[in-house]
Amino acid sequence: MTDKSNSQTSYYLNDAFYDRLMRLVDDWRLDDGVSPALSIDGTDKQACESLIVAEARLADDLRLEAWLDCYSDESVYWIPSSYPAADPRQEITLEFHDKRRLQDRVARIRTGVAYSMVPVIRTRHILGHVEYWQGDTNEIRARASFIIDALFNDKHRILSGWMGYSLVKEKNDWKIAVKQINLIDADCLQENNTFFL
Numbered sequence: 001m002t003d004k005s006n007s008q009t010s011y012y013l014n015d016a017f018y019d020r021l022m023r024l025v026d027d028w029r030l031d032d033g034v035s036p037a038l039s040i041d042g043t044d045k046q047a048c049e050s051l052i053v054a055e056a057r058l059a060d061d062l063r064l065e066a067w068l069d070c071y072s073d074e075s076v077y078w079i080p081s082s083y084p085a086a087d088p089r090q091e092i093t094l095e096f097h098d099k100r101r102l103q104d105r106v107a108r109i110r111t112g113v114a115y116s117m118v119p120v121i122r123t124r125h126i127l128g129h130v131e132y133w134q135g136d137t138n139e140i141r142a143r144a145s146f147i148i149d150a151l152f153n154d155k156h157r158i159l160s161g162w163m164g165y166s167l168v169k170e171k172n173d174w175k176i177a178v179k180q181i182n183l184i185d186a187d188c189l190q191e192n193n194t195f196f197l
Helices: 015-029 042-060 064-068 099-110
Strands: 071-079 095-098 122-134 139-152 155-170 173-183
Touching: 015 071, 015 139, 015 155, 015 173, 042 064, 042 122, 042 139, 042 155, 042 173, 064 099, 071 099, 071 155, 095 099, 139 173
Parallel strands: 071 173
Antiparallel strands: 071 095, 122 139, 139 155, 155 173
């Protein structure tokens, strides 16, 4: 039985939200090669940095309920299938989840019978070159390079690329509103990314 009090709706995924995603994509690309001016309060920057590190660590440790708590109530987790990323309204993505779908994935994994997690996958995220800058009101944007080592069925797989983040303050805590994972081989044949990047 589903607890309706914790369920999320998808009503926020409308054209205005997708338009905002595409503005974020343009901003994260840093096309001029220069990072935007930081102009971020030191306390907020430290809290956002802690959030990004904790989200990766919680995914690695499969503490998935706590991992979900890193995300805003109106969030998107997005892995484009192109490099650079194109509008998700116009192309198939590798992953595109709102908060409700993330909760569904975690619930499926927790059944213990999700074939894609038997045996349980082990991952380690390495994040680097993290840049932060002021976004819209009550928002900090970030970009980080990553390498993920994944062990599944005695086989190592290495993934790399960069991640874009939109971080928002929600009830006095910073949360991830958008996480875009840009694999360097996004436009190549992919194995099943059954785990959280």
